[in-house]
Amino acid sequence: MRALKLALPLLLAASAAQADFDSCVAGLRSAAAAQGVSGATFDRAMAGVTPDMKVIEAMNNQPEFKTPIWDYLGTLVDDEKVAEGRxxxxxxxxxxxxxxxxxxxxxxTIVAVWGVESDFGKARGKMPLVQALSTGACLAPRRNAFFKGELIATLQIIQRGDLRPERLMGSWAGAFGHTQFIPSTYMRLAVDGDGDGRRDLVDSVADALHSTANFMAKAGWQTGATWGYEVRVPDGYSGPTGRNPKQPVSSWAARGVVKYDGSSLSGSGNAGLLMPAGRNGPAFLVFKNYDAAYSYNGADSYALAISLLSDRIRGRPGIQAAWPTDDPPLSREERRELQRLLIARGFDVGEPDGAVGALTRAAIKQVEAQIGMAQTGRPGGKVLRSLRGR
Structure with a gap:
C-alpha cells in the first residue's frame, strides 16, 4: 500500500505531462501547416510519438559547458583521434x-569538424529527430522556440523527400549526420558533394564534408589564414581577455604577449586573447577563422577542439602549457583502461568504450571515497593511478 501511495503521484504527473504533450502537438500541427508542411506529412511523422525526457536531461548537462576544458579536450584531441583524422x-x-x-x-579543418562532431561517423546519435525535437518544443519552455523551429525544418526535409524519416536519427538537439547539422542549418547550407542531385548528410560522406566546408565558408572562413596559436602572457597580466572584442596584433604585442616559443606575434587582422582556464592556464591568440569554428556550436571549448585537432592532424604540436590542475585529463584509451580496471575490481560499468556514463561515474565515486578524494565521479589521472596500484 505504501509503495502504491508513493507511485501514485508519479503516475499522475506522467499522465499530466502526456496530456500537455498531446495538446502541444496539436498546436504544432497548425504551426507546421503555416510553414508549408501538409497535414498528411505531419500526421505520418508524428504518429505514435511520445515525449522522451532524456532530451530535457541532456539539455541541462551539455559537456561543452559542464566539463572542465582539459577533460573535454583530452578525449577529443588525443593521439587516437589525430591518427584517425590522418x-x-x-x-x-x-x-x-x-x-x-x-x-x-x-x-x-573539415576533417577536424568531422572528428569532433561524430568521431568520423561512428557517433551520430540514436534519437529519432521528430521525437527529440517535439519533446523539446513541448516540454522545454526555455528553448521551445528553437525546438519548434527545428521540428518544422525536419518535417520540411521529410516532405521534400531529401532523406527518409527513419534515417533522421541524431542528438537530443536535432543534430544529425556525419557532421551533425541541425535541420534548419541543413535547409540553408547542405550541398550535394557527390553529384547525385541529393543532399544526404547521413549516408554520403562527400555531401557531409562539402556541406561542412560550405558552413565554414559562410561563417566567414578566410582561406589561407590561421585560426590562431598558443601564446605566453607576461606574469601578472591584467589586460583584456576573451574571443571578443578583438584588437590589432600590434596591441597584444605592446602588452608583452608573444608566441609560446618566445617569437614575435604574426597574423593579419584583429585577434582576441583567449584564456579558457584562467590566468594560470594555456593562452591563445584567436582570429576570424576561430570565430567560424565557434559558430558551429557556440562554445570556446568546442572551437578550440576543432582548431587544435586541425593543427595536430597537419602535424603541428598540441598545447604546450600545462592546465591548472594536479589531476590530469585522460585520453580515450586511458578512459578505456580505467573502465577495464574498474571491471576487474568488480564494478559494473558496461562496455569499456571510453564513454564515461552514469555507471562509470558511480564506480569512480566509490574509488575516490576509498582514496580520500572528493566524490566527483570525474575520470582523472589520480583515480587511474590508484587503480593501477601506483
Whole structure:
C-alpha cells in the first residue's frame, strides 16, 4: 500500500505531462501547416510519438559547458583521434580536395569538424529527430522556440523527400549526420558533394564534408589564414581577455604577449586573447577563422577542439602549457583502461568504450571515497593511478 501511495503521484504527473504533450502537438500541427508542411506529412511523422525526457536531461548537462576544458579536450584531441583524422585525409583525399577547392576551407579543418562532431561517423546519435525535437518544443519552455523551429525544418526535409524519416536519427538537439547539422542549418547550407542531385548528410560522406566546408565558408572562413596559436602572457597580466572584442596584433604585442616559443606575434587582422582556464592556464591568440569554428556550436571549448585537432592532424604540436590542475585529463584509451580496471575490481560499468556514463561515474565515486578524494565521479589521472596500484 505504501509503495502504491508513493507511485501514485508519479503516475499522475506522467499522465499530466502526456496530456500537455498531446495538446502541444496539436498546436504544432497548425504551426507546421503555416510553414508549408501538409497535414498528411505531419500526421505520418508524428504518429505514435511520445515525449522522451532524456532530451530535457541532456539539455541541462551539455559537456561543452559542464566539463572542465582539459577533460573535454583530452578525449577529443588525443593521439587516437589525430591518427584517425590522418587516415580520413588519405581515405577521402579526392573528396576533401574538391571541397577545399570549392569552398576555400582547408581539408584539415573539415576533417577536424568531422572528428569532433561524430568521431568520423561512428557517433551520430540514436534519437529519432521528430521525437527529440517535439519533446523539446513541448516540454522545454526555455528553448521551445528553437525546438519548434527545428521540428518544422525536419518535417520540411521529410516532405521534400531529401532523406527518409527513419534515417533522421541524431542528438537530443536535432543534430544529425556525419557532421551533425541541425535541420534548419541543413535547409540553408547542405550541398550535394557527390553529384547525385541529393543532399544526404547521413549516408554520403562527400555531401557531409562539402556541406561542412560550405558552413565554414559562410561563417566567414578566410582561406589561407590561421585560426590562431598558443601564446605566453607576461606574469601578472591584467589586460583584456576573451574571443571578443578583438584588437590589432600590434596591441597584444605592446602588452608583452608573444608566441609560446618566445617569437614575435604574426597574423593579419584583429585577434582576441583567449584564456579558457584562467590566468594560470594555456593562452591563445584567436582570429576570424576561430570565430567560424565557434559558430558551429557556440562554445570556446568546442572551437578550440576543432582548431587544435586541425593543427595536430597537419602535424603541428598540441598545447604546450600545462592546465591548472594536479589531476590530469585522460585520453580515450586511458578512459578505456580505467573502465577495464574498474571491471576487474568488480564494478559494473558496461562496455569499456571510453564513454564515461552514469555507471562509470558511480564506480569512480566509490574509488575516490576509498582514496580520500572528493566524490566527483570525474575520470582523472589520480583515480587511474590508484587503480593501477601506483
Amino acid at each position: 587516415n580520413m585525409l588519405r581515405q577521402y583525399a579526392s573528396v576533401l580536395a574538391s571541397a577545399e577547392q570549392r569552398f576555400g576551407v582547408d581539408r584539415h
